[in-house]
Amino acid sequence: MSLFDRLVTRFSGLESALNELDAATGDGDHGSTILKGLKAAADAETGRARFFRTVAGGASGSLFSRLIAALETVEADAMPLGAALGQAADQITQLGQAKVGDKTMLDALVPAAEAANTDPANAATAAAAAARKGADGTKALSARRGRARYVEGKGVGHLDAGAVSVAEMLDEYATWRTSA
Amino acid sequence: MKKLFNAADRMADDMIDGFVAAYAPVVVRGAHPRVVRRRHPKPRDEKVALVIGNGSGHEPIAMGFVGEGLLDANVVGDVFAAPSADLILEGIREVTGEAGAVLLISRHEGDVINGQAAVMDALDEGLKVRPLLMYDDISSAPKGEEEERRGAAGTIFIYKILGAAAETGMALDDLVALGEDVRARTRTLGAAIAPGVSPLTGQPMFALPDDEIFIGMGVHGEPGVARRKIGPVGDLVGFMMDELLADRPIEAGTPTVALINGSGGTTRMELLTVYREVAAILDARGVPTTSPVIGSLSTTQETAGFSISLLTATPSMLALWEAPQASPDFPRIYGAGAGR
Numbered sequence: 001m002s003l004f005d006r007l008v009t010r011f012s013g014l015e016s017a018l019n020e021l022d023a024a025t026g027d028g029d030h031g032s033t034i035l036k037g038l039k040a041a042a043d044a045e046t047g048r049a050r051f052f053r054t055v056a057g058g059a060s061g062s063l064f065s066r067l068i069a070a071l072e073t074v075e076a077d078a079m080p081l082g083a084a085l086g087q088a089a090d091q092i093t094q095l096g097q098a099k100v101g102d103k104t105m106l107d108a109l110v111p112a113a114e115a116a117n118t119d120p121a122n123a124a125t126a127a128a129a130a131a132r133k134g135a136d137g138t139k140a141l142s143a144r145r146g147r148a149r150y151v152e153g154k155g156v157g158h159l160d161a162g163a164v165s166v167a168e169m170l171d172e173y174a175t176w177r178t179s180a
Numbered sequence: 181m182k183k184l185f186n187a188a189d190r191m192a193d194d195m196i197d198g199f200v201a202a203y204a205p206v207v208v209r210g211a212h213p214r215v216v217r218r219r220h221p222k223p224r225d226e227k228v229a230l231v232i233g234n235g236s237g238h239e240p241i242a243m244g245f246v247g248e249g250l251l252d253a254n255v256v257g258d259v260f261a262a263p264s265a266d267l268i269l270e271g272i273r274e275v276t277g278e279a280g281a282v283l284l285i286s287r288h289e290g291d292v293i294n295g296q297a298a299v300m301d302a303l304d305e306g307l308k309v310r311p312l313l314m315y316d317d318i319s320s321a322p323k324g325e326e327e328e329r330r331g332a333a334g335t336i337f338i339y340k341i342l343g344a345a346a347e348t349g350m351a352l353d354d355l356v357a358l359g360e361d362v363r364a365r366t367r368t369l370g371a372a373i374a375p376g377v378s379p380l381t382g383q384p385m386f387a388l389p390d391d392e393i394f395i396g397m398g399v400h401g402e403p404g405v406a407r408r409k410i411g412p413v414g415d416l417v418g419f420m421m422d423e424l425l426a427d428r429p430i431e432a433g434t435p436t437v438a439l440i441n442g443s444g445g446t447t448r449m450e451l452l453t454v455y456r457e458v459a460a461i462l463d464a465r466g467v468p469t470t471s472p473v474i475g476s477l478s479t480t481q482e483t484a485g486f487s488i489s490l491l492t493a494t495p496s497m498l499a500l501w502e503a504p505q506a507s508p509d510f511p512r513i514y515g516a517g518a519g520r
Contacts, residue, residue, distance in 0.1 A: 053297070054266050059290050062265045062297035095296045096289075145289075 003075045003176045004042035010172045011035045011165075022161040025143070030161040033060050041068055048072045059096075060162070063105065066091040067166065071173060081123040081173075082116035089113050102144040103155055105162035108134040112170055128167070128174040135163040181377040181384075191379060192236040192256050199243060203508040206247045212270045214263065216243050217253045224277025228346045228355055229253065231271050232284040232339070233263040233295060237379060241336070241478040244509025250343035251507070252281075259379050262290030268298035272309055280308030280352040282342065282359070286331030287315040310352060312359045314338050316368040316489065318427045319396025319405045333441035333478045334368035334489035337501070340510065344500035362497060367428045369420050370487030371395050373410070376444055376480050385483070393485075395420065413450070417457035420488055425465075430492055432466030437501060439472065439489040444479030446486050451475070454486055471502055471515040 001009075011018075011034055018031025037056025041048035049072060053065035070088040073079045079087075089109045098104045100111075108131040115130035116123040142154035185191050196216060200209045208219040221227070232242045233255035243254045255271035257263035263271075272281055281302075285295040295311060302309045315326065316334030338359050345358055372394040375384040388394060393416065396405035408416065430436055440455045442448075451474050459469050493501060502515040 050301075054264070057264055059262075059293040062293045065297070091300065095293045095300075097292060 006176050007172050008038050008042050011038050018161050021159055024158040025155040034165050063092050063096055081127055082113055085113035085116055096145055098145040103138050103141040103160050104145050105166045107138050108163040108166035124174040124177040128170045131167040131170040135167040138163045181382060183379050191259055206506055210274045214256045214267055215253055215271045215274055216246050218246055221252055226279055228279045228352050229275040229281040230343055230346055231281055233268040235261045238479055240509035245339055245507045247507030249347050249505030262294050265294040265297035268295055269301050272302045276307045276309060282355055283309055283311045285311055285313050286335050287313050288330055310356050312356055316366045318367050318369050323427050332368040333487045334366040336477055337366050337491045338362050341497055341500040344503035366491045367424050368487050368489040369424050372485035374484040376483030413453055414457050417454055421461045424490055430467050434467060434492050435470050436467050437471050437491045437493050438469055440474045441478050441487045442476035443483040443485040444476055445482035445484035458488055471513050473511055475511050
């Protein structure tokens, strides 16, 4: 199975859980948005990121399309994982004007890129573990960006749905990479 | 609440239909139905294009300011929703030539993310485009964190001054630098008196007791940051001007342009009264006022309220602010030399 077909399967199972996570601080459609985009990306021959963005729509579509582009690149072995994730993190930083600690997807993505660069031999599993740890850590954070910023309590006590999605995507990538 | 529209999912499209039909001599629909362009643009290899995308529901901004001496294209999103990156990219492609383009981005999360994503793609396609983030609302982030602030009605200074400068053939990098300078010299503070009704929900956008007003109002109907009891408008404007001048003091003798923007449900009678107070406060401080604009240019449906924007314009900025333009909805500006 291709990486993107696997991601579709995985996020089909996660859709409602991610929607619920998002509902705590946002409009509760994050899982559906990502799944919609992933299906379009999986159906595309090339330029998966653009299809993802168009179909997913909204700000999440623009932000996650940069990670999709990175996954498309490493799927084709066109760049080392750490470099690809680092580039995506830089672009997402510019788009969202966010940084690590703001309770966003970057809290999973930035440590994942660093872990992959530190341990290139086991880049995929190192990135997945770091992303998971980062996503778990968003529970304690108060939001400086994204929807949770406008919610009373700024989302403290809730995982950031975007960070969880990053962790899930990189976990699936690691599984695909080690099984391939 | 009653609203006049055909179907909820056609609101922006039906409005654009009316706009391009009414003002066909100066504007034209782009290749994409959500892009509105100047009908007679200057050659795109010689003039930098000015493009902005924004959610609809705030008219006349920004569609009404497409025309000679102002914007080259506006990308129109759904009601209160930033247009997608794809759509903004479409708008950029339609007007960008060798001279390049500036994408104006009023600093709201969706507009920034989708606008910057469109710029990244446009650069990948080899287009010469630079984003310019616009922010002026002092209630949205404290002094010292200006870059965190949201765009409000003071962004109109940037539209107009860059529009006039681009018309004279100013180069891309110089336009961005000029825009940053205007931004640095602009501050805005708003007040909401009563909520407008969202066309999406049919419900008032916020709740406010009859005798209270919000200071610091978001353009999407976000409630303000401070409350006050309603009283004489002079007291309210006095409070707001103190805040504005504490955030960015204006030295006596510095020519200052005031823009009094109505939010959609405030009368011209009220807006002129607000200007009376603003001008008197500046006059008492020895600050000369010139070339004001008073009107409902950036609205949130029928929200009652207004904002005060102040620009300490350099002489060249002032000339560009006063320069003629031919967009359907930008008001005429009466500078010191007007009427002679």
